Amino acid sequence: MELANIEKLLEKYLNAETSIAEEKTLKKYFSSNQIAPHLVEYQTLFSYFTTSKSEKFTKTIQLKSKKRNWKWISVAATALLIVSVYTGYQKNQEYKAEKLYTETRDALGLLSANLNKGSNAIGQLQHFETTTNKVFKQPKSVKK
Amino acid sequence: MNESEFLKTVMPFKDKVFRVAKRLLISVEEAEDATQELLFKLWKNKSKLVEYNSVEAFAMTMTKNYCFDRLKSKQAANLKLVHSNYKENGISLQNKLELNDSVDIVHQLIENLPEQQKLIIQLRDIEEYEFDEIAKMLDMKPTAIRVSLSRARKTIKEQLLKQHKYGIS
Numbered sequence: 001m002e003l004a005n006i007e008k009l010l011e012k013y014l015n016a017e018t019s020i021a022e023e024k025t026l027k028k029y030f031s032s033n034q035i036a037p038h039l040v041e042y043q044t045l046f047s048y049f050t051t052s053k054s055e056k057f058t059k060t061i062q063l064k065s066k067k068r069n070w071k072w073i074s075v076a077a078t079a080l081l082i083v084s085v086y087t088g089y090q091k092n093q094e095y096k097a098e099k100l101y102t103e104t105r106d107a108l109g110l111l112s113a114n115l116n117k118g119s120n121a122i123g124q125l126q127h128f129e130t131t132t133n134k135v136f137k138q139p140k141s142v143k144k
Numbered sequence: 145m146n147e148s149e150f151l152k153t154v155m156p157f158k159d160k161v162f163r164v165a166k167r168l169l170i171s172v173e174e175a176e177d178a179t180q181e182l183l184f185k186l187w188k189n190k191s192k193l194v195e196y197n198s199v200e201a202f203a204m205t206m207t208k209n210y211c212f213d214r215l216k217s218k219q220a221a222n223l224k225l226v227h228s229n230y231k232e233n234g235i236s237l238q239n240k241l242e243l244n245d246s247v248d249i250v251h252q253l254i255e256n257l258p259e260q261q262k263l264i265i266q267l268r269d270i271e272e273y274e275f276d277e278i279a280k281m282l283d284m285k286p287t288a289i290r291v292s293l294s295r296a297r298k299t300i301k302e303q304l305l306k307q308h309k310y311g312i313s
Contacts (some may be wrong), residue, residue: 014301040303041304045250052270056159061151061183062151
């Protein structure tokens with residue numbers, strides 16, 4: 001390809017007036033080894049275009065939706081949540097009942113202990129009374 | 145349209161979709177996600193595809209819209225930071241040394257162009273679409289595309305010349 005022609009094409013290229021075929025000519029020229037020294041800076045540009053075109057999408061195409069999985073995950077999560085809340089509630093009830101039971105047991109224990117103490121005291125009191133009766137009732141009967 | 149038929153229509157231009165997405169979104173992962181998403185969207189609308197005379201042009205329009213949407217939503221969030229970091233690097237000496245690597249130089253120059261010009265350069269100079277095809281994809285007049293393309297090419301050429309002279313002196 002003669003140099004004058006390439007220069008003309010470059011001028012057209014910069015004005016965006018080249019056709020696809022002409023641009024291909026340019027790309028071909030700049031991929032060769034015989035480039036006029038004053039046009040060297042264009043080489044990087046056109047070789048960049050050529051190499052860029054070879055880049056590929058390497059991942060496999062997925063046509064199945066990923067969103068459906070989310071739906072099932074959310075259903076499972078909800079079920080799990082309900083079950084855990086329910087068992088948690090159950091456990092909590094049990095714990096509460098147990099606590100209530102121990103509290104009442106302790107309270108009743110305290111009550112009975114005090115009651116025992118009280119009845120002991122009453123026993124003593126009775127004993128005291130019979131002795132006082134012995135002491136003070138005799139003179140009464142003597143008076144009679 | 146069944147799965148294998150769909151893949152047959154999609155195969156010839158999936159790489160193009162990926163490259164355009166990468167040009168606009170910069171990161172490879174983002175571009176891969178975008179391509180995946182777009183192909184899936186096409187698959188979901190497969191019944192309508194028959195109505196379009198060029199599925200490829202339709203896919204390109206979708207790619208463009210999708211990427212611009214992504215950029216817009218990202219700009220609101222965190223991409224701004226990334227972008228400003230990038231520009232700052234552009235001035236630094238270290239980056240200038242890196243820029244001497246001939247492929248990076250052009251890549252960076254295109255990256256600095258406005259989105260629209262970036263896209264047009266990609267579609268014309270790399271994917272080699274005709275002007276009226278690009279006009280249909282971008283919903284623009286062919287003349288407007290020529291103007292934009294010429295501007296982009298001239299900007300790149302000037303920058304390249306500058307870099308070249310800088311490299312010599």
